Amino acid sequence: MTTHSILSPKAYALTDQLIAIRRQLHQHPEVSHEEIQTTASIRGWLGQANIRILDVPLATGVIAEVGGQRGGPIIALRADIDALPIHEETEFEFSSQIAGTMHACGHDYHTASLLGAAFLLKEQEEELQGTVRFIFQPAEEKAEGAELVIQSGALEGVQAIFGLHNKPDLPVGTIGIRSGPLMAGADGFVIEVEGTGTHAAVPQSGNDPIVAASHIITALQSIVSRNVNSLQSAVVSVTRFHSGTAWNIIPDKAVLDGTIRTFEETVREKVLARFEEIVQGVSSAFGTQAELRWLQGPPPVHNDALLEPLVREAAQLAGLTVVLPDPTSAGEDFAFYQKQIPGFFVFMGTSGSHEWHHPSFDLNEDALAPSASYFAALAELALNSFSDNISD
Numbered sequence: 284m285t286t287h288s289i290l291s292p293k294a295y296a297l298t299d300q301l302i303a304i305r306r307q308l309h310q311h312p313e314v315s316h317e318e319i320q321t322t323a324s325i326r327g328w329l330g331q332a333n334i335r336i337l338d339v340p341l342a343t344g345v346i347a348e349v350g351g352q353r354g355g356p357i358i359a360l361r362a363d364i365d366a367l368p369i370h371e372e373t374e375f376e377f378s379s380q381i382a383g384t385m386h387a388c389g390h391d392y393h394t395a396s397l398l399g400a401a402f403l404l405k406e407q408e409e410e411l412q413g414t415v416r417f418i419f420q421p422a423e424e425k426a427e428g429a430e431l432v433i434q435s436g437a438l439e440g441v442q443a444i445f446g447l448h449n450k451p452d453l454p455v456g457t458i459g460i461r462s463g464p465l466m467a468g469a470d471g472f473v474i475e476v477e478g479t480g481t482h483a484a485v486p487q488s489g490n491d492p493i494v495a496a497s498h499i500i501t502a503l504q505s506i507v508s509r510n511v512n513s514l515q516s517a518v519v520s521v522t523r524f525h526s527g528t529a530w531n532i533i534p535d536k537a538v539l540d541g542t543i544r545t546f547e548e549t550v551r552e553k554v555l556a557r558f559e560e561i562v563q564g565v566s567s568a569f570g571t572q573a574e575l576r577w578l579q580g581p582p583p584v585h586n587d588a589l590l591e592p593l594v595r596e597a598a599q600l601a602g603l604t605v606v607l608p609d610p611t612s613a614g615e616d617f618a619f620y621q622k623q624i625p626g627f628f629v630f631m632g633t634s635g636s637h638e639w640h641h642p643s644f645d646l647n648e649d650a651l652a653p654s655a656s657y658f659a660a661l662a663e664l665a666l667n668s669f670s671d672n673i674s675d
Contacts, residue, residue, distance in 0.1 A: 293403060293406065294399075294403060294652050294655060294656045294659075295652050297399050297402060297403070297651075297652060297655060298651060298652045300399075300402075301395045301396070301398070301399045301648075301651040301652065301655065302395075302648050302651060304328065304394075304395040304398060305391050305392055305394075305395035305648065305651065306377035306391075307324065307377075308321060308324065308364075308386065308391035308394055308395065309375075309377050309378075309379065309386050309391045310377050310378070310379060310380050311324075311379075311380060311381065312366030312367075312379050312381055312384045312385055312386045312391070313365065313366055313381075313384065314365055314366055314367065314368055314384055314424070315365045315421065315422035315423070315424050315425040315427065315428070316342070316343060316365075316421060316422050316425070316427075317343070318343040318344065318364050318365055318421050318422075319343060321343070321364050321365075321394075322343045322344060322345055322364070322419075322421075325345045325364070325394065325398070325419050326345055328398055329345065329347050329398070329401065332401065332402050332405050333405065334347050334348075334349055334401055334402075334405055334417075335347060335348055335349075337416075337437070339435040339436060339437050340435050340436075341421070341431060341432070341435050341437075342421075343364075343421040343422075344364065344418075344419055344420050344421040344422075344428065344431070344432065345417075345419040346416065346417070346418055346419070346432070346435070346437045347401065347416070347417045347419075348414055348415065348416050348417070349401060349404045349405050349408050349411065349414070349415045349417070350404070350408055350411035350412075350413055350414040350415050350666070351411075351413065351414035352408065352409060352411075353411070353412060353413070354413070355411075355412045355413030355414065355666060355669075355670050356412075356413040356414070356442050356665075356666060356669035356670060357413060357414040357415075357416055357440045357441050357442060358413065358414075358415060358416070358441065358442060358443050358444070358445070358662060358665040358666060358669065359415075359416040359417075359418055359437075359438065359441045359443070359444040359445070359620075360397055360400060360415060360416070360417055360418065360444075360445055360446070360658050360661075360662060361397075361417075361418040361420055361444060361445070361446040361617065361620065362390070362393035362394050362396065362397035362417075362418070362419055362420065362446070362447075363390045363393055363394075363420050363421075363423035363424075363428065364390055364393075364394050364419050364420060364421055364423075365390060365421055365422055365423055365424050365425075365428070366379075366384050366385055366386045366387070366388075366390065366391075366424075367384070367385055367386070367387045367388060367424055367640060368383060368384060369383070369384070369385045369387045369640065369642050370382065370383050370384075370385065370642060371385040371387070371642060371643075372642035372643045373642075373643055373644075373645060375645070385642065385644075386644075387639065387640050387641060387642065387644040388424070388639045388640060388644070389448070389449035389633065389635075389639070389644070389646055390423065392449050392633065392646055392648075392650070392651065392654075393447065393448070393449070394419060395651055395655075396447070396631075396651055396654035396655050396658060397417055397419065397655075397658060398655075399651065399652070399654070399655025399656075399658070399659075400417075400654075400655045400656075400657075400658030400659040400662065401415075401417050402655075403655060403656070403659040404659050404662055404663075411662075411663070411666055412663075412666040412667050412670040413666040413669065413670060414666075415662040415666070416437070416441060418432055418437060418444075420432050423615070423616050423617075426469070426580045426581045426614065426616040427616070428616060429581070429616040429617065429618075429619035429620055430616070430619050432620075433619060433620070433623060438620065438623055438624060441624055442624065442625070442669050443587075443590060443624060443625045443626060443627075443665060443669070444617075444620045444621075444624055444625075444626040445590075445594070445626065445627050445628075445629075445658070445661055445662075445665070446617045446620075446626070446627075446628045446629075447628065447629045447630070447631045447654065447657070447658070448615065448628065448629075448630055448631070449630075449631055449633040449635070449646055449650070450608065450630035450631060450632055450633060450635075451633055451634070451635025451636070451637065451638055451639070451644075451646065452635070452638075453606065453608070453630060453631070453632030453633070453634075454632045454634050455632050455633060455634045455647045455649045455650045455653070456602070456603060456604055456632060456650075456653065457603060457604045457605075457606050457632035458598045458601075458603040458604070458605055458606070458629055458630065458631055458632065458657065459605075459606055459607070459608030459629060459630030459631075459632070460591065460594055460595060460598065460605050460606075460607070460608075460629050461586060461607055461608055461610070462586045462587070462588035462591045463585060463586060463588065464546035464547060464583050464584070464585055464586075464610050465583075465584045465585070465586055465608070465610055465611070465628055465630075466583065466584035466610065466611055466612075466613055466614060466615045466617075466618070466628070467518075467544040467545060467546050467583055467584075467610070467611070467612040467613065467614055468543075468544065468545045468546070468548070468551045468580065468581060468582045468583040468614065468618070469542060469543075469544055469580035469581055469613070469614025470542065470543045470544075470545075470551070470555065470577060470578065470579055470580050471540070471541070471542050471543075471577070471578030471579075471580060472539075472540065472541055472542070472543065472558070472575060472576065472577055472578060473538065473539070473540050473575075473576045473578065474496070474499065474538070474539040474540075474562055474573055474574070474575050474576075475536060475537075475538050475573065475574045475576075476492040476495050476496045476499070476536065476537045476538075476539070476566055476571050476572070476573050477492060477535065477536055477571055477572045477573070477574070478490040478491055478492030478493075478495060478533075478534075478535060478536070478537070478569075478570075478571045479535065480532065480533055480534050480535040481532075481533050482531065482532065482533070483530070483531045483532055483533050484531070486533055489533050490569070490570045490571055491533050491569075492526060492534060492535065492536055492537040492571050493526050493527065493533070493534070493537050494569060495537070495565065495566055495569035495570075495571040495573075496524065496526065496537035496539055498565050498568075498569065499539065499561065499562055499565045499566065499573070500521050500524070500539065502561045502565050503519050503521065503558065503561055503562075504519065505561075506519050506554055506557050506558060506561070507519055507554075510553060510554070510557050511550060511553070511554065512550075515546070515547060515550050516545075516546060516550075517543070517544065517545045517546075517550055517551075517554050518542070518543065518544040518545075518612055519541070519543050519554065519558070520541050520542055520543075521539050521540070521541040522540055522541045522542065523538070523539065523540035523541070524537070524538075524539055525537070525538045526538065543555065543558065544612040544614070545583060546583050546610060546612075547583060547585075548582060548583065548585075551582070551583070555577075558575075559575055562575050563575075580614050580616075581614050581615060581616040581617075581618040581619060582618045582619070582622065583618060584615050584617055584618045584621065584628050585618070585621055586621075586626070586627045586628060587621070587625040587626060587627055589625065590625055590626070590627040590665075591627065593627075593661060593664045593665055593668055594627050594629060594661065596660075596664055597657055597660040597661035597664050598629075598657060600656070600657075600660040600664075601653050601656040601657040601660050602653065602656070603653055603657060608630050613639065615628065631650060631653075631654050631657070632650065633646035633647055633650045634646070634647040634649075634650070635647070
C-alpha cells in the first residue's frame with residue numbers, strides 16, 4: 284500500500300484547531316494524577332471525531348484507537364498530558380489560570396499533536412493496514428504514568444510504540460533522531476547519616492554526622508571519574524545537605540539528597556552498586572550509621588535501531604529536516620514502554636526561548652501541524668511494515 288504524504292492541505296487545515304486545543308490545555312494545567320479535566324477534554328475531542336475510546340482501568344489519561352477493520356498489527360503513539368507545579372511567568376492571553384501550575388514542559392503541545400494525528404488517521408481509517416492505539420498518558424513528571432498504562436493492559440498486542448518530546452533549542456521544521464541512548468535513567472537518593480550529638484566544644488564526646496556526610500559527598504565524586512569508562516557517561520549530584528539546629532551543637536543526624544543520571548543499564552547498575560558501597564563504607568569508617576533510600580526513576584530511553592528507518596521516512600514525508608541530537612541527561616518514563624516492546628522516541632524542534640521547566644517556557648505553535656503529520660505518517664508506515672512482515 285502506498286503511504287500518503289500527510290503533509291497536505293488537510294494537515295495544515297488542522298492548524299487553528301490544534302492551536303486552540305493546545306491553548307485550552309495550557310490555560311487549565313493539571314499536575315500528575317490530577318488530570319481530571321484534561322482527561323475529560325481529550326475524551327470530548329476524540330468523541331467529536333468519532334474516534335473510539337477504550338475502557339481501561341486508568342483514573343486519568345485516555346487510550347483510543349483508529350483502524351483495525353482489516354485486522355493486522357497494532358502500533359501505539361504516546362503523548363503525556365500532565366503539567367508541573369510551577370507558577371507561570373508569561374504574559375500570553377492563554378497563560379495558566381491555575382496559580383502555581385503550568386505546562387512548563389510542553390505536554391499540552393504533545394497532546395494537541397497526538398490529537399491531530401488521530402484526526403488525520405481517522406479520515407483514512409478504512410485504508411489502514413492495522414490499528415493505531417493512541418496513549419494519552421498521565422503522570423509523566425512523576426515517572427509513574429507509563430507503568431500505570433502498562434498495568435492497565437493498554438500495551439496488549441502492541442508491536443511497537445513511538446513518542447516525541449518538544450526540543451526548544453531545535454528550530455521548527457527539524458526533528459532529532461538518534462538510535463540507542465537518547466535520555467538518561469534518572470534515579471534519586473536520600474541518605475540519612477546517624478551520629479551522636481554533643482556540644483560543639485567537645486566533639487570527642489560525640490560522633491559527628493556532618494563530618495561523615497561531608498566525606499561521603501567527596502567520595503561519591505570518585506564514582507564517575509574512577510568507576511565509569513571514559514567513553515561512557517554518568518552524573519552523580521548531591522543537591523541538598525541538611526543538618527543541625529544551632530551553631531554550638533553537633534547534631535545527631537545529617538541528610539543528603541541528590542540524583543544519579545546514566546545512559547546505559549550496565550553503567551546504571553555499576554554506579555548504583557558502587558554508590559551504596561561508598562555510603563556504607565565511609566559512614567562505617569567514621570563510626571556513624573547510614574540509611575540509603577532510593578527514589579527510583581525511569582531507566583534510560585534507548586531507541587531501537589531497527590525502527591530508525593521508519594522514523595526517518597516519516598520525517599521525510601512530514602517535510603522535516605533530520606538532525607542528530609545530543610543525548611540529554613533529563614529523564615523520561617517512555618523508557619518503561621521500551622522495556623516491554625520496541626520503541627523509538629524523537630525530539631521535535633519547537634524554537635523555544637527557554638528550556639523545559641522554566642516559568643517562562645513557551646514554544647512556536649507552527650510546530651503543531653508538522654508534529655501531527657509526522658505521527659500520522661509514522662503510524663501508516665509502521666502498520667505497512669509490520670503487515671508486510673506478517674504476510675512474509
